[in-house]
Amino acid sequence: MTTESFRILLADDDATVRLLMQAALEKAGFDVTVACDGVEAVRLFDSRPADMVMLDVEMPGMDGYAVCSYLRERVGDELPIMMVTGMDDMQSINRSFEAGATDFIAKPINWNLIAYRILYLRRGYLNMLALKVANARSTAIFSAIPDTMFILNDKGKIIDICSHPDNTPWLTAGAESTLSQSLPEQIVSLYLGAADRARSHGTVELFEYPLKLADGKTKYYENRIVVIDPKETLCLVRDITERKDSENKIFHLAYFDNLTGLPNRQSFMERLESEIKRAQFTGNKLAVLFLDLDGFKSINDTMGHNTGDTILQWAAERLQSSTRPSDFVSRNNTEQPEVKLARLGGDEFTVVIPNLPRTEDALILAHRIREAMRRPFQLESRDVVLTASIGIALYPDDGADAETLLKHADTAMYHAKNEGRDNCQFYNVDLTFQAEKRMHLENDLRNALQQNEFYLVYQPQLDVAEENFQSVEALIRWQHPKQGLISPLDFIPLAEENGLIIPIGDWVLRTACTEAAQWHQRGRPLQVAVNLSPLQIKNPDFVKNVLDILAETGFPPGKLVLEITEGALMEHSENILATLLALREHHIQIALDDFGTGYSSMNYLKRLPINNIKVDQSFVRGLLDKKENLAIVRAIISLSKNLGFSITAEGIESLNQAQVLKYFGCETLQGYYFSKPITMQEMLALTDKQWRIEPLRPNGVNHESS
Numbered sequence: 102m103t104t105e106s107f108r109i110l111l112a113d114d115d116a117t118v119r120l121l122m123q124a125a126l127e128k129a130g131f132d133v134t135v136a137c138d139g140v141e142a143v144r145l146f147d148s149r150p151a152d153m154v155m156l157d158v159e160m161p162g163m164d165g166y167a168v169c170s171y172l173r174e175r176v177g178d179e180l181p182i183m184m185v186t187g188m189d190d191m192q193s194i195n196r197s198f199e200a201g202a203t204d205f206i207a208k209p210i211n212w213n214l215i216a217y218r219i220l221y222l223r224r225g226y227l228n229m230l231a232l233k234v235a236n237a238r239s240t241a242i243f244s245a246i247p248d249t250m251f252i253l254n255d256k257g258k259i260i261d262i263c264s265h266p267d268n269t270p271w272l273t274a275g276a277e278s279t280l281s282q283s284l285p286e287q288i289v290s291l292y293l294g295a296a297d298r299a300r301s302h303g304t305v306e307l308f309e310y311p312l313k314l315a316d317g318k319t320k321y322y323e324n325r326i327v328v329i330d331p332k333e334t335l336c337l338v339r340d341i342t343e344r345k346d347s348e349n350k351i352f353h354l355a356y357f358d359n360l361t362g363l364p365n366r367q368s369f370m371e372r373l374e375s376e377i378k379r380a381q382f383t384g385n386k387l388a389v390l391f392l393d394l395d396g397f398k399s400i401n402d403t404m405g406h407n408t409g410d411t412i413l414q415w416a417a418e419r420l421q422s423s424t425r426p427s428d429f430v431s432r433n434n435t436e437q438p439e440v441k442l443a444r445l446g447g448d449e450f451t452v453v454i455p456n457l458p459r460t461e462d463a464l465i466l467a468h469r470i471r472e473a474m475r476r477p478f479q480l481e482s483r484d485v486v487l488t489a490s491i492g493i494a495l496y497p498d499d500g501a502d503a504e505t506l507l508k509h510a511d512t513a514m515y516h517a518k519n520e521g522r523d524n525c526q527f528y529n530v531d532l533t534f535q536a537e538k539r540m541h542l543e544n545d546l547r548n549a550l551q552q553n554e555f556y557l558v559y560q561p562q563l564d565v566a567e568e569n570f571q572s573v574e575a576l577i578r579w580q581h582p583k584q585g586l587i588s589p590l591d592f593i594p595l596a597e598e599n600g601l602i603i604p605i606g607d608w609v610l611r612t613a614c615t616e617a618a619q620w621h622q623r624g625r626p627l628q629v630a631v632n633l634s635p636l637q638i639k640n641p642d643f644v645k646n647v648l649d650i651l652a653e654t655g656f657p658p659g660k661l662v663l664e665i666t667e668g669a670l671m672e673h674s675e676n677i678l679a680t681l682l683a684l685r686e687h688h689i690q691i692a693l694d695d696f697g698t699g700y701s702s703m704n705y706l707k708r709l710p711i712n713n714i715k716v717d718q719s720f721v722r723g724l725l726d727k728k729e730n731l732a733i734v735r736a737i738i739s740l741s742k743n744l745g746f747s748i749t750a751e752g753i754e755s756l757n758q759a760q761v762l763k764y765f766g767c768e769t770l771q772g773y774y775f776s777k778p779i780t781m782q783e784m785l786a787l788t789d790k791q792w793r794i795e796p797l798r799p800n801g802v803n804h805e806s807s
């Protein structure tokens with residue numbers, strides 16, 4: 102606004118003052134209108150409002166205060182009103198202020214300066230107008246933006262809420278509040294961290310967070326923080342729930358199958374790639390199962406697509422329920438692999454088993470799925486029976502990348518179809534045979550205890566000094582109804598993998614103690630040795646189980662020997678030590694089986710509560726042919742004796758081996774030369790037999806000094 106277009110209304114009853122004032126102001130370029138009293142001033146203003154009013158306080162009729170009050174009432178507090186008062190007239194200055202005057206000039210007036218006073222006043226007025234416009238603009242902007250805006254100070258206090266739409270109901274408007282009163286702690290730290298960064302770097306800090314509201318719904322917010330000054334930041338909070346929902350929808354559409362809700366091909370391939378990377382890193386195996394419903398096409402053709410879709414949905418549900426980790430493969434390993442399912446399209450589904458513990462686990466799961474699919478699908482009109490053909494490819498054996506693995510699982514699926522459908526096949530055909538064999542064996546093993554298919558045989562152990570059998574080793578046998586006798590070497594490792602060794606081991610201990618107690622009753626107080634698996638000893642109830650069995654069977658603890666392998670001892674030494682000590686406290690003897698195959702030092706063994714060391718049969722076998730074996734056996738015997746352990750040699754197949762071992766000072770001998778493992782009755786017949794073994798010094802060995 103130029104000075105010329107700035108209109109001043111001047112009211113004074115003193116004509117001289119009026120004239121002088123008008124002249125001074127017009128000289129400065131203002132557009133001046135004059136009134137000779139208050140009433141005229143009001144009339145002139147009403148007919149044409151001015152940009153500024155100058156009022157003499159003393160005027161006849163309506164004085165300056167009354168005019169000032171009137172104008173304030175009429176146009177508000179923006180209009181600059183200048184009162185002309187008498188010098189030092191404090192009363193009129195006060196009254197002017199109360200009437201709403203903007204400023205005052207005291208008489209006598211300095212005519213040279215008066216225009217400058219008005220120019221200053223005008224500038225203040227124009228600034229105020231500009232501020233008002235800026236404020237109005239800001240208010241308009243705030244009301245147009247759907248964001249909540251508030252000012253946060255460096256202490257985490259909300260000191261002003263500039264705009265507050267409905268979508269941030271958690272923000273308490275009104276008196277100063279802290280962020281912590283409105284938001285959970287972790288979100289408050291997000292704010293404070295971002296505000297710190299905005300202050301120190303002058304950047305606009307952006308972050309997002311989900312927030313659960315009082316009504317239980319979760320909203321997503323995007324927050325921007327901008328620095329205002331070193332103490333204050335402006336926070337703009339936007340509700341992005343709708344955007345998030347649509348992003349999720351888009352993600353779901355891109356990665357999930359609409360019909361079944363399962364991940365789709367794209368998602369499957371990405372997951373498989375990442376699982377392969379993980380397997381590369383961990384060195385684990387993984388399996389890809391490719392499932393195709395047999396005869397689905399004809400269902401679609403004859404019963405229509407709607408029925409087809411319903412069946413696919415049910416098939417997906419069955420796939421999900423038959424692959425739940427808790428149902429999947431019972432193993433002693435508590436780490437269950439989490440399988441991943443997908444629908445590739447049509448009636449093709451896939452399953453990935455990451456971290457596959459054993460090859461046959463993939464086959465077990467495939468058969469479980471196959472069984473689940475075979476149950477009739479109950480449609481309104483009739484029941485439909487569908488079968489599934491499943492192909493399995495393994496990483497790394499059948500392919501190193503997702504494409505190859507899927508292709509090979511698909512090939513295996515066709516192979517399963519060719520084998521007559523309702524079938525599961527590995528890509529590697531030989532594997533199907535082996536894994537099936539193990540799978541069936543495992544199934545049969547689960548039933549073997551209930552079906553009484555186990556029995557014990559006993560291998561006698563010769564006491565060299567007494568020259569007869571004082572002890573036996575109990576060895577388990579499995580009489581399989583179809584496959585005949587199965588060696589423990591074939592089923593004990595399997596039982597250890599799936600945890601069945603615990604009930605089987607209990608059975609062995611109970612049976613051995615029961616049968617040996619019967620010998621005792623018949624006057625043959627043989628000592629009995631029972632093999633333990635590491636898993637049994639790790640079981641926290643083990644000592645109690647053993648004591649319960651001894652109490653139940655009445656077998657004397659001092660006649661029971663528990664054999665543990667050197668490997669087991671080294672693997673779990675800390676836990677096992679406590680168990681062994683507890684057993685020894687109850688006079689149960691401990692023998693270290695297969696000694697020489699591990700790496701335990703004699704120094705370490707000396708601290709263990711062991712009674713007996715069994716020299717592994719591999720050393721005995723080559724005793725007379727290999728010089729090293731001779732030296733090793735001799736050293737083991739002499740060291741063990743020095744440490745106070747008794748010594749048993751196993752695997753003796755010839756008289757010469759027995760003689761040499763006697764020469765070295767071995768106290769107990771066991772092997773086919775004396776007897777193969779035999780039944781309880783056969784054993785009784787052997788107990789009276791006497792064995793005289795003459796010591797034999799092997800060639801090249803100096804005379805035994807001890």
Ligand SMILES: Nc1nc2c(ncn2[C@@H]2O[C@@H]3COP(=O)(O)O[C@H]4[C@@H](O)[C@H](n5cnc6c(=O)[nH]c(N)nc65)O[C@@H]4COP(=O)(O)O[C@H]3[C@H]2O)c(=O)[nH]1
Pocket residue numbers: 560575576577588589590593606609632633634694695751752753754771772773774778
């Ligand atoms: N070639 C040859 N072999 C001989 C001779 N003397 C004994 N043997 C065989 O050597 C094995 C000795 O048992 P082990 O070292 O404890 O080795 C056992 C043991 O580790 C395990 N085992 C057997 N029964 C049980 C059991 O009840 N529980 C557990 N946990 N493991 C068992 O199975 C392994 C094999 O048992 P078996 O087949 O009964 O085989 C027995 C026995 O028949 C011989 O002169 N020559």
